[in-house]
Amino acid sequence: MGIATLWLSLLVLIPLGAVVWRGQRDGVPSFWDAITTPQAAAAIRLTVVCAVLVAVVNAVLGTLIAWVLVRDQFRGKWLLDALIDLPFALPTIVAGLVLLTLYGAHSPVGLELAYTRAGVVVALLFVTLPFVVRSVQPVLLELDVEMEHAAASLGAGNFTIFRRIVFPNLLPAISAGTALSFARAISEFGATVLIAGNLPVASVHIYTQIETDNTVGAAAVATVLLLIALSVLVSLEVLQRWAARHA
């Protein structure tokens, strides 16, 4: 046990502590200055806005895809199911390059998204695709169809059935998947670095600061990212405990 603690300390705890420590080394005012420089503030803002957008799209389309995969039957469905996991298995830099071949310069479909916010959102949607789908899918599989039949026989329309019966049951899974995809979206680097170009994305900004030896600035923005990710994960945990108690 001593070894495990020492190991974790050397690998995770001390290094992450060092980031936070370095971020506020010159005091709180200079920490504040470091995260409110025009580039840093723009990077944090852009990243959070993109991540919120990505989380919302994932919540809606991820649930829809999970629904199609579980309830719909058609030829070639297995291929669709296999595609879902591809973004997790693919190295992130490869994911970025893959998207640039279709949506980059000389795009064969005429959609040039490189160096645009839309491009960053697409890259983030790509890498976060599996989160909501894979957390909703098993719940949907277990869900009893009888309830829906009962509601239908009592005259409820499809939309009402979804809103009153299916959705409440899926809510914990959807929120878990959405929170994880948000956390992943604010921290993503590999997939966005090629597509973002000069756009300020938080992790790319941190990388540039490291390269230019401004470790204090890098650590300050990194601390903000860590705090956002941590608060999302903690509130998810709290929410699920609360839901479990009130179920």
Add this chain to the structure above:
Amino acid sequence: MHKYALRFIGVGYLTLLVGVPVALIFWRTFEHGLAPVWESLTDSSVLHAFRVTAIVAFWAVLLNTVFGVGVAILLVRHRFRGRRLLGVLIDLPIAVSPVVVGLALILVYGKFAPLGGWLNDHGIKIIYAYPGMVLATMFVSLPLVVREVAPVLEEIGIEQEQAAWTLGANRVQTFRRVTLPAIRWALTYGVVLTMARSLGEYGAVAVVSGRLIDKTQTATLVVDERFQNFDQSTAYTVSVTLAIVAIMILILINVLRPKEHT
């Protein structure tokens, strides 16, 4: 009617986001035949990069497997103060940006940090060398083995281990003959996931490796470097090679998955 609308949206979204781009990169790689692909693959820097990736992934997978099983046993079989904190710590790497991981390691093990400086004085170089890259890769793939093995350990309970114990088996024997066979599928699954993550790591390695061509450049770093230097053919070829490995790993995972529950 609306069933078809949902199917259309779902299939269309997946096709445009994943299907077409991935198919297109394969097409772009092979559109001029196999000769340029072969040329890119036999480039000495590219070969070196694949070797670096393999070495780093090997050590990261090995250490994370040993450590992952150890921590899983600790988390499930022992009760101690700070056990929940340990659980949270294990999951933390999922939420941390790879760049931040790199920065964190530099701040502790870099030449100008107290610990890194001390190690450097004793001839141990961590940052811009293999140890740092292994540490970075281990950091990002830390939870994978633990999270696969821990639930299985929980499920099998301790009766069999206690039985072995009362029959005179020592700790090593109990682990090898009783615990290990029970967790073998979960462990394999976790190891495969760790391997996929290790081979594909980019951000954390980009920061701690220094990107020294023919020294610490990994396969994912080659993709970036060649793409930035307009050597698209090599960037595509290395990407497709990594993608093929990823797809093979996915197939392996799908083959392994049903056996988890037996």
